[in-house]
Amino acid sequence: MKKFSPCCSPVLQGSLPKSDAEELAALFKALGDPVRLRLLSFIAEQPESEACVCYLTEPTGLSQPTVSHHLKLLHDAGLLEREKRGAWVFYRVVPERLEAIRAALVTRAPRVREAKRA
Amino acid sequence: MKKFSPCCSPVLQGSLPKSDAEELAALFKALGDPVRLRLLSFIAEQPESEACVCYLTEPTGLSQPTVSHHLKLLHDAGLLEREKRGAWVFYRVVPERLEAIRAALVTRAPRVREAKRA
DNA sequence: GGCGGACATCGACGTTCTTCGATGTCTTTG
DNA sequence: CAAAGACATCGAAGAACGTCGATGTCCGCC
Numbered sequence: 258m259k260k261f262s263p264c265c266s267p268v269l270q271g272s273l274p275k276s277d278a279e280e281l282a283a284l285f286k287a288l289g290d291p292v293r294l295r296l297l298s299f300i301a302e303q304p305e306s307e308a309c310v311c312y313l314t315e316p317t318g319l320s321q322p323t324v325s326h327h328l329k330l331l332h333d334a335g336l337l338e339r340e341k342r343g344a345w346v347f348y349r350v351v352p353e354r355l356e357a358i359r360a361a362l363v364t365r366a367p368r369v370r371e372a373k374r375a
Numbered sequence: 376m377k378k379f380s381p382c383c384s385p386v387l388q389g390s391l392p393k394s395d396a397e398e399l400a401a402l403f404k405a406l407g408d409p410v411r412l413r414l415l416s417f418i419a420e421q422p423e424s425e426a427c428v429c430y431l432t433e434p435t436g437l438s439q440p441t442v443s444h445h446l447k448l449l450h451d452a453g454l455l456e457r458e459k460r461g462a463w464v465f466y467r468v469v470p471e472r473l474e475a476i477r478a479a480l481v482t483r484a485p486r487v488r489e490a491k492r493a
Numbered sequence: 494g495g496c497g498g499a500c501a502t503c504g505a506c507g508t509t510c511t512t513c514g515a516t517g518t519c520t521t522t523g
Numbered sequence: 524c525a526a527a528g529a530c531a532t533c534g535a536a537g538a539a540c541g542t543c544g545a546t547g548t549c550c551g552c553c
Contacts, residue, residue: 272413272416272417272420273412273413273416273417275409275413278409278410278412278413278416279409281406281409281412282406282407282408282409282411282412283407285403285404285406285407285412286403286404286407286408286540288399288400288403288407289400289401289403289404289405289406289407290400290404290540290541291393291396291397291399291400292396292541293400294391294396294399294400294403295390295391295393295396298390298391298396299390299391301482302390306482309499310499310500311498311499311500314499314500319541319542319543320542320543320544321499321500321501322500322501322502322503322542322543322544322545323541323542323543324500325500325501325502326501326502326541326542327541328500329501329502341500341549341550343499343550343551344498344499344500344549344550344551345499345500345550346499346500346501350482352482355480355482356480356482358480359477359480359481362473362474362476362477363477364419364424364468364470364473364474404510408510408511410511427529428529428530429528429529429530432529432530437511437512437513438512438513438514439529439530439531440512440513440514440515440530440531440532440533441511441512441513442530443530443531443532444511444512444531444532445511446530447531447532459519459530461520461521461529462519462520462521462528462529462530463520463529463530464529464530464531
């Protein structure tokens with residue numbers, strides 16, 4: 258009853274370089290908060306995929322500094338562009354950034370469950 | 376020099392329901408750590424998109440409890456399936472879950488910058 | 494120039510997260 | 524049955540995060 262011991266070659270080859278992992282993780286972390294997701298979603302739904310900050314503060318039910326902080330994080334992550342227009346500030350979605358995330362999530366060989374080990 | 380005051384109708388319609396936002400955010404949070412991304416990436420690259428835990432502990436440079444903890448978080452998020460085989464435990468990637476994330480990131484009207492306001 | 498409004502920044506507080514050593518559970522082996 | 528190995532669970536410690544009130548900065552307006 259001997260088994261092929263699966264243990265323990267020193268693998269984890271290049272798979273995902275540590276620097277890439279950190280960069281990607283920072284992106285996901287920016288999306289890992291319900292408030293930020295709703296802000297992003299709301300802005301993306303607006304006419305030019307942009308919105309004035311003054312529209313965003315009140316509906317969230319959070320304080321103005323908190324909303325400003327979340328917008329800054331989304332901006333730092335490259336998910337939002339910032340543009341000042343007179344006294345107001347507009348944030349616009351950066352679709353390329355979202356596409357980059359989608360691209361990072363493509364799975365190799367998605368469906369091979371049926372015809373194996375026949 | 377009067378402007379259309381952009382302030383402040385009580386919007387943020389349905390956009391992203393709070394419950395959906397929390398669920399999605401939990402998913403992104405699970406991906407928001409470089410260690411977990413590398414674990415996921417490594418497992419996804421293996422023959423059946425699965426790997427024994429014993430392969431995963433040492434290469435990360437982290438302690439066994441820490442790796443176990445990260446795997447648990449990925450499992451709780453539905454990103455990994457867990458299967459015990461004798462004394463060993465294998466984790467397998469759940470591609471549907473990754474696809475679900477990709478689907479959530481589709482952007483409406485990605486490129487309309489050129490031909491506007493002609 | 495001075496006032497008020499729109500956002501950003503600062504400092505603080507409580508919560509959550511990452512990590513670890515120690516310990517527990519289960520399985521295989523001698 | 525006892526010993527050893529593979530993972531999970533349990534605190535605990537330190538870092539990171541979300542939130543707020545107070546304050547600062549910039550702009551438009553009287």
